[in-house]
Amino acid sequence: GTGDATRVGMEKLKKDTDIVVVLNGDDSAFYKSSTISQVIDTHNTQKSTITFVTLEPDDPSGLGRVIRKEGKVIKVVEEKDATEAEKQIKEVNDGLYIFDKNWLETNIKQIQKSEITGEYYLLDLIKKALQDDQKVSTFKLNDPSEWHGVNTHEDLENARLKAIKKIHVMGISGAGAAAVAGIAKANGYEVTGCDLNPDSPYVQNLDIEVFKGHSKSHLDSHDTLIYSPAVEKLDPTNEELLGAEEMKILSMTWQEFQGKVLQKGKFVITVAGAYGKSTTTSMVAQMLIDANL
Numbered sequence: 001g002t003g004d005a006t007r008v009g010m011e012k013l014k015k016d017t018d019i020v021v022v023l024n025g026d027d028s029a030f031y032k033s034s035t036i037s038q039v040i041d042t043h044n045t046q047k048s049t050i051t052f053v054t055l056e057p058d059d060p061s062g063l064g065r066v067i068r069k070e071g072k073v074i075k076v077v078e079e080k081d082a083t084e085a086e087k088q089i090k091e092v093n094d095g096l097y098i099f100d101k102n103w104l105e106t107n108i109k110q111i112q113k114s115e116i117t118g119e120y121y122l123l124d125l126i127k128k129a130l131q132d133d134q135k136v137s138t139f140k141l142n143d144p145s146e147w148h149g150v151n152t153h154e155d156l157e158n159a160r161l162k163a164i165k166k167i168h169v170m171g172i173s174g175a176g177a178a179a180v181a182g183i184a185k186a187n188g189y190e191v192t193g194c195d196l197n198p199d200s201p202y203v204q205n206l207d208i209e210v211f212k213g214h215s216k217s218h219l220d221s222h223d224t225l226i227y228s229p230a231v232e233k234l235d236p237t238n239e240e241l242l243g244a245e246e247m248k249i250l251s252m253t254w255q256e257f258q259g260k261v262l263q264k265g266k267f268v269i270t271v272a273g274a275y276g277k278s279t280t281t282s283m284v285a286q287m288l289i290d291a292n293l
Helices: 002-010 033-046 101-110 124-131 153-162 175-186 229-234 239-246 254-262 277-290
Strands: 019-023 050-055 065-069 072-077 092-100 136-140 166-170 190-195 209-212 224-227 250-253
Touching: 002 019, 002 101, 019 033, 019 101, 033 050, 033 092, 033 136, 050 124, 065 092, 072 124, 092 101, 101 124, 124 136, 166 175, 166 239, 175 190, 175 224, 175 254, 224 229, 224 239, 224 254, 239 250, 250 254
Parallel strands: 050 136, 166 190, 166 224, 190 209, 224 250
Antiparallel strands: 019 092, 050 092, 065 072
């Protein structure tokens, strides 16, 4: 359990260590270094024995609730042990802790094994500190997106999509792929592309580096390959497709990237038909702009 893992990790600490930072590995992939620094500063400024991070997710189901009285933490209760009233509380413990090293070293040995799971829970130390009138502080995560729990295959896939930063669009000169590349860049992604015809009018105003032809080297320093379905259909042994697989780089069609990443959580209007799609789309877009939507 988390308590045992922390105890083992402490064996590697230097003797002059003053504080210990503990992060749950399945929740911590998206923390900003500046956030962790702020938590440490809060801990040091308040001279706390324990500081832990909390947040208020839209759905706190399955997570330990932070119970307060007059603003002060009095306990953290697991959902399975919570009353109906406590389950209505949205503030949860998100699994990032700062400990006074000397206190932790003494008290971690006192964690009792759970009779139900046989694990040692780090969370028990918060209860211990509160019982001993030690100072326990919290740091509320202002940006809940920095916390991302991974407990299922679906959670892992969502985390992988969330981690996308640098994309390469193969077949970028097509109207659809070029549009997706432009939207991705406008949303802060680093984007490059390639095509057999790099001079397409669709890419001329994107201010994106476009290579001629296909090469595995185009994927260097990228984390995701976006490709046109035509490439997969007509050239399944394409050098970049095989290169992405070899380099274990995430790859998907531009339609998948648009639906799973760019449009996630957004209200989507679809324009379909044999003729007039581009004109209708432009008209709808302009109406939304004029309406400040």
